[in-house]
Amino acid sequence: MTFMGLPPEEVFKRITNLRNDYGDRVVITAFRRHILHTYKEEDIEIILSHSRNIKKGIAYRFMEPWLGTGLLISTGNKWHRRRKILTPAFHFDILKSFLKVFEEQSQSLVEALRQLNKEGTEVLDVIPFISDHMLYTICETAMGIKLDADKTETKVEYKKAILDIGAMVMERLTTFYLHSDFLFNLHPLGRRFAKSLAKVHSFADNVIMERKKAYDSGAVLNADNGEGKRRLALLDLLLESERKGEIDLEGIREEVNTFMFEGHDTTAIALSFGLMLLADHEEVQERIFEECKDIFSDSSHSISMSDLGEMKYLEAVIKEILRLYPSVPFIGREIVEDFMLGDIKVKKGSEVVVHIYDVQRRPELYPEPEAFKPERFLEADSRHSYAYVPFSAGPRNCIG
Numbered sequence: 001m002t003f004m005g006l007p008p009e010e011v012f013k014r015i016t017n018l019r020n021d022y023g024d025r026v027v028i029t030a031f032r033r034h035i036l037h038t039y040k041e042e043d044i045e046i047i048l049s050h051s052r053n054i055k056k057g058i059a060y061r062f063m064e065p066w067l068g069t070g071l072l073i074s075t076g077n078k079w080h081r082r083r084k085i086l087t088p089a090f091h092f093d094i095l096k097s098f099l100k101v102f103e104e105q106s107q108s109l110v111e112a113l114r115q116l117n118k119e120g121t122e123v124l125d126v127i128p129f130i131s132d133h134m135l136y137t138i139c140e141t142a143m144g145i146k147l148d149a150d151k152t153e154t155k156v157e158y159k160k161a162i163l164d165i166g167a168m169v170m171e172r173l174t175t176f177y178l179h180s181d182f183l184f185n186l187h188p189l190g191r192r193f194a195k196s197l198a199k200v201h202s203f204a205d206n207v208i209m210e211r212k213k214a215y216d217s218g219a220v221l222n223a224d225n226g227e228g229k230r231r232l233a234l235l236d237l238l239l240e241s242e243r244k245g246e247i248d249l250e251g252i253r254e255e256v257n258t259f260m261f262e263g264h265d266t267t268a269i270a271l272s273f274g275l276m277l278l279a280d281h282e283e284v285q286e287r288i289f290e291e292c293k294d295i296f297s298d299s300s301h302s303i304s305m306s307d308l309g310e311m312k313y314l315e316a317v318i319k320e321i322l323r324l325y326p327s328v329p330f331i332g333r334e335i336v337e338d339f340m341l342g343d344i345k346v347k348k349g350s351e352v353v354v355h356i357y358d359v360q361r362r363p364e365l366y367p368e369p370e371a372f373k374p375e376r377f378l379e380a381d382s383r384h385s386y387a388y389v390p391f392s393a394g395p396r397n398c399i400g
């Protein structure tokens, strides 16, 4: 079997079809490396909950020039240390303090869509458009900067550069001869990648320096939990750790790039597929609308955490969107310690790929798996706990 020269969508289709042709476990051997693909919830549990096999697969190295060894890519002690520094930035009190930003950004997105509708514009690809708003949200919440107010050329170039880099990483991944750094750097794609990278790094450095100035002068973004305990948002938390000598400026840059990417790309994909599904299912739109009407009646009060808690149907809709279209369809691990996967031994040096997209479409777990049915998440859930893993699970689950 070969994936050589195929466009990314074709590679995706072939990889996800492997299960139909070969069963629940498939081993592909490429360049003398054994890669085990698994589609089964029991296997996925063993792999994702392993406490030492936490090293990411080789495909992630194509993102390293961009994200460095930030939280997504790092492993071992470095990953443990960073995860410990960053976890408090996702405390409930911090997230609660961002509700206003989420609301403002949602309204601004709806307004922009309305405007497009008025102009009769035909939106062909919503992803870059939604990406903008997701990027503004992560910048304002995690980095403390208002990117939507910034109309400079640098910002426009930054946004374009990260969208391009994402696409270029995908293209490199599916073009095997470009896996070699030597060939990639000589290739036009490699040269374009380097140019975009320079823009992204320079933008991230400016964000850090600006925030460092604000932090040093005492004007930092923080949330008070009502008991006088100050909680710091992500970039400020990193700057505080730098003061304590726990991380250096290069490390901060790795995390800023990691969170700018992970924080906007995953959410933009989920929202884009969500809009597509809602457009096709008016009855679901109607039920969401009725639920909101019950919660807000005629009031236009700002949304609260308790309002969110009441949106049971909307929550089921979001779960169903992420079941059908998980933003991260598969994840890879490089095995650093032999382990047993049921009756087979997976050896150190091999790789495993967990197919989130496919396990979430198994007909025996999800009857009519291709159908968009949010009600399945309203019923009592007796499924295996690793049959639904859009945020991964175990030690390397999604922090965001």
Ligand code: HEM
Binding pocket: 071, 072, 073, 083, 138, 142, 258, 259, 262, 263, 264, 266, 267, 270, 322, 326, 327, 328, 331, 332, 389, 390, 391, 392, 395, 396, 397, 398, 399, 400
């Ligand atoms: C729909 C939204 C999201 C989905 C579906 C999602 C999914 C995932 C998945 C599947 C992983 C594991 C990746 C792997 O093992 O290769 C992951 C990791 C991660 N996610 Fe998310 N994510 C979402 C939103 C976010 C947001 C909003 C942030 C940041 C604010 C974020 C930051 C991260 C980071 C830093 C990691 C690496 C964690 C670690 O290895 O310790 N994600 N995410």
